[in-house]
Amino acid sequence: MKGLSLIGLRKTFEKGTPNAKLALDDVSLEVAPGDFITVLGSNGAGKSTLFNAILGKFRLDRGRIILDGEDITRLPDHRRALNIGCLYQDPLRGTAPNMTIEENLALAYTRKASRSFFAVNRKDSAYFRELLRRLDLGLEDRMKTKMGLLSGGQRQAASLLMATIAEPKLLLLDEHTAALDPATAEKVLALTRRIIAERSITCLMITHNMQCALELGSRTIVMDSGRIVLDVAGQERAKLTVPQLLERFRENAGRDLATDRMLLG
Amino acid sequence: MNILSLLVSALGQGMIYAPMALGVFIAFRVLNTPDLTIDGSFVAGMCACAVVTIAGHPYLALLCGLAVGALAGLVTGLLQTRLRINPILSGILTMTGLYTINFMALGGQSNLYLQRAAVNSAGVETQVASDTLYKAFRAFMVSLTGNRRFDNNLSILIVTGLIVAAVAAVLAVFFFTRTGMAIRATGDNEEMVRSSSIDADRSRIQGIMLSNALVGLSGALLCEQQRYADLNFGSGMLVVGLASVIIGQVFFGQRGITLGIISAVAGSLVYRIILQVAYRVDMPSYAVKLLSAVIVVVALSIPLLRKRFAERRAEREEAEP
Ligand SMILES: Nc1ncnc2c1ncn2[C@@H]1O[C@H](COP(=O)(O)OP(=O)(O)OP(=O)(O)O)[C@@H](O)[C@H]1O
Numbered sequence A: 001m002k003g004l005s006l007i008g009l010r011k012t013f014e015k016g017t018p019n020a021k022l023a024l025d026d027v028s029l030e031v032a033p034g035d036f037i038t039v040l041g042s043n044g045a046g047k048s049t050l051f052n053a054i055l056g057k058f059r060l061d062r063g064r065i066i067l068d069g070e071d072i073t074r075l076p077d078h079r080r081a082l083n084i085g086c087l088y089q090d091p092l093r094g095t096a097p098n099m100t101i102e103e104n105l106a107l108a109y110t111r112k113a114s115r116s117f118f119a120v121n122r123k124d125s126a127y128f129r130e131l132l133r134r135l136d137l138g139l140e141d142r143m144k145t146k147m148g149l150l151s152g153g154q155r156q157a158a159s160l161l162m163a164t165i166a167e168p169k170l171l172l173l174d175e176h177t178a179a180l181d182p183a184t185a186e187k188v189l190a191l192t193r194r195i196i197a198e199r200s201i202t203c204l205m206i207t208h209n210m211q212c213a214l215e216l217g218s219r220t221i222v223m224d225s226g227r228i229v230l231d232v233a234g235q236e237r238a239k240l241t242v243p244q245l246l247e248r249f250r251e252n253a254g255r256d257l258a259t260d261r262m263l264l265g
Numbered sequence B: 001m002n003i004l005s006l007l008v009s010a011l012g013q014g015m016i017y018a019p020m021a022l023g024v025f026i027a028f029r030v031l032n033t034p035d036l037t038i039d040g041s042f043v044a045g046m047c048a049c050a051v052v053t054i055a056g057h058p059y060l061a062l063l064c065g066l067a068v069g070a071l072a073g074l075v076t077g078l079l080q081t082r083l084r085i086n087p088i089l090s091g092i093l094t095m096t097g098l099y100t101i102n103f104m105a106l107g108g109q110s111n112l113y114l115q116r117a118a119v120n121s122a123g124v125e126t127q128v129a130s131d132t133l134y135k136a137f138r139a140f141m142v143s144l145t146g147n148r149r150f151d152n153n154l155s156i157l158i159v160t161g162l163i164v165a166a167v168a169a170v171l172a173v174f175f176f177t178r179t180g181m182a183i184r185a186t187g188d189n190e191e192m193v194r195s196s197s198i199d200a201d202r203s204r205i206q207g208i209m210l211s212n213a214l215v216g217l218s219g220a221l222l223c224e225q226q227r228y229a230d231l232n233f234g235s236g237m238l239v240v241g242l243a244s245v246i247i248g249q250v251f252f253g254q255r256g257i258t259l260g261i262i263s264a265v266a267g268s269l270v271y272r273i274i275l276q277v278a279y280r281v282d283m284p285s286y287a288v289k290l291l292s293a294v295i296v297v298v299a300l301s302i303p304l305l306r307k308r309f310a311e312r313r314a315e316r317e318e319a320e321p
């Protein structure tokens, strides 16, 4: 079966110690190919943990992860990365600062590039330049510039390009615009939508902006205490307003969703 | 001795230690990880080279020095990645273990001369010096120039210089291949390498092996030049390498990998010239290690001192009317 299936994922951190923390509590989710799902939830709800489970950053206590028909539950993280792109809040995490923009892209492209002796070659370079040109940030003329010299927003845009350059089956975005100023965040978000639409990549995006979560994509899930407590799509979601969403959450989770980091508008 | 011949001798020594400086450069600057294996792999390179040279294969001996260094690096790399042992401790563990192996390689002695017993025409047993790269190359230079008194130090400088040039060129190219670039990226942002679906652990191991292979080669070259291997020669080698790398940076800056390679070699040469000068003003040879340590401390503190100085000056300028 195509798409992503999460079957009964459970993860306890520091199991067997007084600090044991059940971070994922039987999470199951079926994601159809081409779906764009926004993920909401208060701090510590387990959103990033869910992503890390899919990325293979740790072993699960229980459960299976199936991507495009392949069981990847026991694959090491770098093998999964062949088909999964990811982006974090911190723009510094996705790029190598002391290497040039071109080298960064070439490294990310190793996944799909044809074999060549030198990592940077003329054919790939032309392709990278075209990709950069379409970012519309003027980076195509700075391919030999070190990544570390770019601004946070530029680096995040470049990271986005790197995460999607090898046409992944799945893209995971963990608050990837949260550290950027509003104008830059807007720009990176627009870019994200364009790339996802163009390549029809299956995508999960964590955000704290509820309005944004309901407007973007095709489906929204809300997490709480390691569980998915709300899952809306289609007509139902199209009509849903933020206050209604908060009300539904209160019914399901038995408490309020809003936290200081949540943007209501 | 005149200045020129002193310079030639210093440059020759600098070339012999240059692969070691390159190894330190790869560990500390490219992989960004301190590696104390270096003290051990230098001696391992010496010992392997001594044994194979005495057996009559001086060229194979250099490759053995290289290979033994790479093996030492492999052990450290596995400790660091597969067992997740702290990098500094990993290096110390390998270095400590190597001491025993080196001791065994030298046949249970703390040093070994490149010679072996033979019976001469008069039926008396004597020690015959083994053939080495340097002996062979000197003979070659003598036959080439027809000068029977061709300067030995010049011959050392030329042949080692050729080897180092070849090594540096191969390295400079290697770091732009896919494998080489992955090693550089692993030192820069390991997480990004993993999320590009590259096995960062493997790249790290490759980098550590490369670094220690060069250190082993350096030990092997020194062994053939000074005609003996010494179990205790490695202690402090890492600091000597660091001093070279840092001195090189002062002259060439630290921009880019190719420049980094050139400056590590240049740093090794300048370092030996500094030592030669120090010897001329009667510095005893045991003071070398203290001198190296002081050079490293001074060089490392310069950026901080410079910053403080600039801040003070800014303060004073503000205070003035
Ligand atoms: N490596 C870890 N070791 C121990 N506990 C962890 C670890 N990672 C996460 N946790 C715990 O798991 C819970 C879920 O954390 P997670 O980072 O998934 O939250 P989140 O939903 O992403 O929150 P935020 O909105 O703040 O990013 C938290 O209580 C956190 O302390």
Ligand SMILES: [Mg+2]
Residues within 6 Å of the ligand: A047, A048, A049, A174
């Ligand atoms: Mg999080």
